[in-house]
Amino acid sequence: MKKIIECVPNFSEGRDKNVINAIAEAIRGTEGCTLLDVDSGQSTHRTVYTFVGDTETVIQGALAAARVARKKINMALHKGEHPRFGAMDVCPFIPVANVTMEECVEVSRQFAQLAAEELGVPFFLYEEAADQEYRRKLPDVRKGEYEALEDRLKDPRWKPDFGPAKFVPSWGATATGARMFLIAYNVNILGSANQAHRIALNLREAGRGSDQPGKLKDVKGMGWFVDEYNMAQVTVNLNNYHVTPIHLLFEEVKREAAQLNLAVAGSEIVGIVPLESLIMAAEYYIEKEGLFIYEEAHKVRLAVERLGLNSVAPFIPEDKIIEYIVAEPPEEPLASMSLRGFIEEISARTSAPGGGSASAAMAAIGTALGSMVAKLTQGVRKFESVEPQMQKSIPILHELTRALIPMIDADTSAFNEYMEGLRLPKGTEAEKKARLAKMQAGLKTAIQIPLATMRLGDTAWDTLCEVAKYGNPASKSDVQVGAKALETGIWGAYQNVLINMKDIKDETFKAETMAETMAIENRSRQMCAKVLDILESI
Known part of the structure; x- marks a missing residue:
């Protein structure tokens, strides 16, 4: 899942629909940002916008909104019930998915620096972004509100973190930072x-x-x-x-x-x-x-x-x-194909999809068969004695299958960075060096994809042994096929690592990666044999 940061800028305008809509359109028109909510208050004379984006687009969305406010809001004329000291009064960034608080702090700092430089206005950092404890709480930063700001900016303790330490009557000041989701x-x-x-x-x-x-x-x-x-x-x-x-x-x-x-x-x-x-x-x-x-x-x-x-x-x-x-359909053209379409695509006169994608698909089929047998065993009255083993196995194999499916498409796109490097100019020594570095980085990326397939598959073996031991005996052949499919998928991914590794110049990377992949491939053969032995004894 992609990184998602929520931004909730509060603007000191809650009555003029033209201004409110203009700010909303600026956010909505920023590529990669999704405007979720606009909440205006007449008495508070304030509008709260809620939008989301990733670590880069959310900054651009906030900047676009601030630019409109700089042109259309005049704090010298503003009166409202809600505490405020700026046109864009506060602009917090909040981690939602796959983002750390530290990343949001950095986003708030980048936004404050860019906005202060472009708009020529003061910005204060608060909450998690604050460098000093006395600036951490918003009420402390905003104390005295807009009316006290001119004198406050003269105090060295309240020098803005970014922007001029001078009073800008039409804007005031802005507090930005990072906080948890409210x-x-x-x-x-x-x-x-x-x-x-x-x-x-x-x-x-x-x-x-x-x-x-x-x-x-x-x-x-x-x-x-x-x-x-x-x-x-x-x-x-x-x-x-x-x-x-x-x-x-x-x-x-x-x-x-x-x-x-x-x-x-x-x-x-x-x-x-x-x-x-x-x-x-x-x-x-x-x-x-x-x-x-x-x-x-x-x-x-x-x-x-x-x-x-x-x-x-x-x-x-x-x-x-x-x-x-904000969910978008996953970019998985291969995994989203019909089975017939996927096989025909492999058979086409193109190098991709090839063995890497096929290996990921086989590994996913292997864990999926184990998941199927566990689910068919769980909840059946005559198998109540093995209910604990099935309840432990199902979530593991269910999630592993979901994690392996994206590897089908990831393998096909793994060479993009390498191909970009291959196309770089090589006329001068500097160009040759840059080209080689790009190609080497691309090869490492190409290796990481089948390696990820191997690592995921490797974590399934102990659980597959449990399913073989305690699963419905009528599904014996399904577990057998699953074990062989998983072993073959891991072996195929291993071959993809080997073929790309021969051109790697980084000997340390090569030694460490080869040691890991050889261990996984060897364990795969041993564990597959173990699963089959368990099934043969039933």
Whole structure:
């Protein structure tokens, strides 16, 4: 899955539709960015945009939005209820998928530097990007708001991290940084607003004051009554769902409500959420209830049901989970073909797809057959005695099969970098050196793909032995074919490593890689024989 970063810039404009729409269009028009939400407030005179992109495109989306704000927003005329000190008041970057907090910090720094230089305005770093603790919290950075900014910029302690240390009346200043994903979450209470607020005070981190802190960290909350639902709610912001996850908040509300003889009637997520937060909830209930669930879609469904996320409105995963909203069909032209089409493509008068793609396909078929037999054994009454072995085996082989399938296409595209190097000019010594370096890097990339196939396949053997030993005996031949297919897939990938290795100049890389691949190939032959021996004894 690609890297996904969420950006939530807040602009000091909530009334002029032309400006609001112009900023939205700037984000929407940035290639690689997906605008998810635009939330404007008349009284706050503020609009919050939510969009996602990767580590490069998200910077461009934020820059495009800032450029519009620089032209169209004049902070000297701005009044609103929400705290603010800049046209683009705050611009946090949030890790969503396959991205670290450190990467988001670097993204925020790059954005601040580029925007400050181009727009000529001051930028402050806050939260995880802050270099000094006293600048970490947004309220501290924004203290005194726009009206105090001119004098504050004269204080050396508040010199901007990027941009001029001078007051720009039309802009003010911007705070940018990196933080965890904030989840807006409400739990429904069949009670009064006072009772819901009482629960919120017990749970939120601030509690009832410094002398009476709440139970849960990184939680802000209160209680209110929603007329349209005819229910009260404990409404919270989960500032870090790794510290206080959704399911923990829900279970604590249930516990507090029970002490007040109140019923909990489900919950709702306001806005969107990362997939991980729901998978965490599912894993909690799977462990708590001793369930056996391995498919992602079923885990999401379990989380939705246990948290009652359909209680006030339908929870549609494709509209609420970030990764599903921005999902694109995988670029797997070979793996997406019909079986006939794939075989015919291999037989065509072209060098790719070839043995590498075929090897990955065979390895995937090998683990898939093991997965099939385990699934056909699991849950059958007469095989209840081996249920633990099957429940352990199924997730491993299921995920390995999913991981091996992309290797079919990855192998075909593995030579792109090498071919790019081959086409480089070679007239001068410098050009020859650059060409050789590019070709060598390309060969290493080409080796890494079949090596990845080998590594994945290698992790299947112990589990395949378990399936051979405890699986449905009627499926004996399926496991036999699976073992031979996996062995052949690993052997084929090994041959692809060998053929590319002969031109590698890096002797250290060659020695280390050959030692690993030879060990995997040797173990593959031994483990295949072991699986077949187990089956022959049945």
